[in-house]
Structure formats: structure tokens, C-alpha cells
Amino acid sequence: MEEGNNKKKSFLVPEPALRRMPCYLAYLKIASRKGDRYISSTNIAGDMGVDPTQVTKDLSYTGISGKTRVGYEVEPLIDALEDFLGFRIVDNAFLFGAGSLGRALLHDHGLKQYGLNVVKAFDIDPAVVGREIVDVPIHHIDDFKLMREEGVEIGILTVPTESAQQVANLMVEGGIKAIWNFTPVRIKTPEDIVVQNTSLYAHLAVMFNRLHEIKQQMAKRY
Numbered sequence: 001m002e003e004g005n006n007k008k009k010s011f012l013v014p015e016p017a018l019r020r021m022p023c024y025l026a027y028l029k030i031a032s033r034k035g036d037r038y039i040s041s042t043n044i045a046g047d048m049g050v051d052p053t054q055v056t057k058d059l060s061y062t063g064i065s066g067k068t069r070v071g072y073e074v075e076p077l078i079d080a081l082e083d084f085l086g087f088r089i090v091d092n093a094f095l096f097g098a099g100s101l102g103r104a105l106l107h108d109h110g111l112k113q114y115g116l117n118v119v120k121a122f123d124i125d126p127a128v129v130g131r132e133i134v135d136v137p138i139h140h141i142d143d144f145k146l147m148r149e150e151g152v153e154i155g156i157l158t159v160p161t162e163s164a165q166q167v168a169n170l171m172v173e174g175g176i177k178a179i180w181n182f183t184p185v186r187i188k189t190p191e192d193i194v195v196q197n198t199s200l201y202a203h204l205a206v207m208f209n210r211l212h213e214i215k216q217q218m219a220k221r222y
């Protein structure tokens, strides 16, 4: 699924709370479009299938608290969540591996909305090096070191599994401080590097398993 390499380290905000926050944000934006000015943690909890005390605790990390009886003011809470999650500041990033998944990410408009702007991509394939994909130039990986002075600290890793560790090492040497790792390889990095592993297929496996279990339960019932 999605997990970081930071289990040993202690952070102020627990990862599950951070993962729920974008869902609260999306929910609040829908409420805002409907014209709701206030919303209670009970409503949010009921609609999102979360415990109300959990909602209150999660939202307290933004520094905003609800008012008795009326709940949270929707717009300030949206602002606070976006600020807290870093979605309002756009960070530049490099992408490593402009293949099928890398290209799909370059085409995704959502990344920039959520604060991530891919400015360059790196690959080894002569068929893509020198080209642009949605205005993002593709350079040869060997040129990456020359670009370290650009101060980009975030790297997206979408190379084949066999090259994952080697490219991750290059990324770290080149000044990357946070790696969004889409490969299934559990890459090894120095302690001060943030690694976020993401797998669509892990979620797919959970979906298949749940579907299978529900079908079995239904079959037993009837």
C-alpha cells in the first residue's frame, strides 16, 4: 500500500491522520460548492465512515477547532488544511524513468494542484531523451548530476525494478531529499532521506480480496 521509511522516527502527526486529511479536504470542497458555511465533525464522520473523535483529533493538527453547536467554518478549514498539507506551495520535482507510468504522472494535472511541479525528467532510452512530454524536457540520466544546483529536493522514481536502487543512489548523491518511490523495490537510503512507497497494485490486491470475501459471505447466506 502506501507507507514511508519513517516508522522508526517519531513525527508529530501520525501517518494515518495525514492520509485522511486529503479526504477531508475533498469532502469540505464539495460542502463548500453546495454552499455550506459550517460543518460538524459528526457530519464529516458520518459521511466518511470515520469516528467523530478521530475527525476532531485529525483536524486539530491544522490548528483549527470547531465551535460548539455550529462546528467548523468550512472555508477557513479548507484554507488551514491546504496550508497544513503543503498543497498551496508548489515544490519542483524531477522524475526518473519516463516510461509508461512516468508519462502517465507527467500527464496528471492533479500533481500541480496538490503542490508538485515536475520540471525535468530523466531516462536512458534514446527514443525519449531529448523529447518533451507535456512541456517537461526529458534528459539523459547522466546529465542529472549537472542539474543538482537547481536545488530540486523531490524525486519521483518510476524506473524498472532492476535499476531502482542504483537510480535512488544517484538521486541521493544529486541532492534529492524526498523520494516518491513507485517501484516495488524497498530502496535503501540514508536516514535523513524521506521515502514514500506507493503502489496501485497493493490497493488492487486489497480490493480483489475484499470482493472475494464478500462474495463468499453472500454465497453462504443464500
Ligand SMILES: NC(=O)c1ccc[n+]([C@@H]2O[C@H](COP(=O)([O-])OP(=O)(O)OC[C@H]3O[C@@H](n4cnc5c(N)ncnc54)[C@H](O)[C@@H]3O)[C@@H](O)[C@H]2O)c1
Pocket: 096, 097, 098, 099, 100, 101, 102, 122, 123, 124, 125, 128, 141, 157, 158, 159, 160, 161, 163, 167, 181, 182, 183, 184, 198, 199, 200, 201
Ligand atoms: N506503484 C505502482 O502502482 C506502479 C504501477 C505501475 C508500475 N510500477 C512500477 O514503476 C516502474 C516503471 O514501470 P513502467 O511500467 O512505467 O515501466 P517502463 O518500462 O514503461 O518505464 C521505465 C522507464 O525507465 C527508464 N529507465 C530504465 N533504466 C533507467 C535508468 N537507469 N535511469 C533512468 N531511466 C531509466 C526506461 O527507459 C523507461 O522509459 C516499475 O518499477 C514498475 O514496477 C508501479
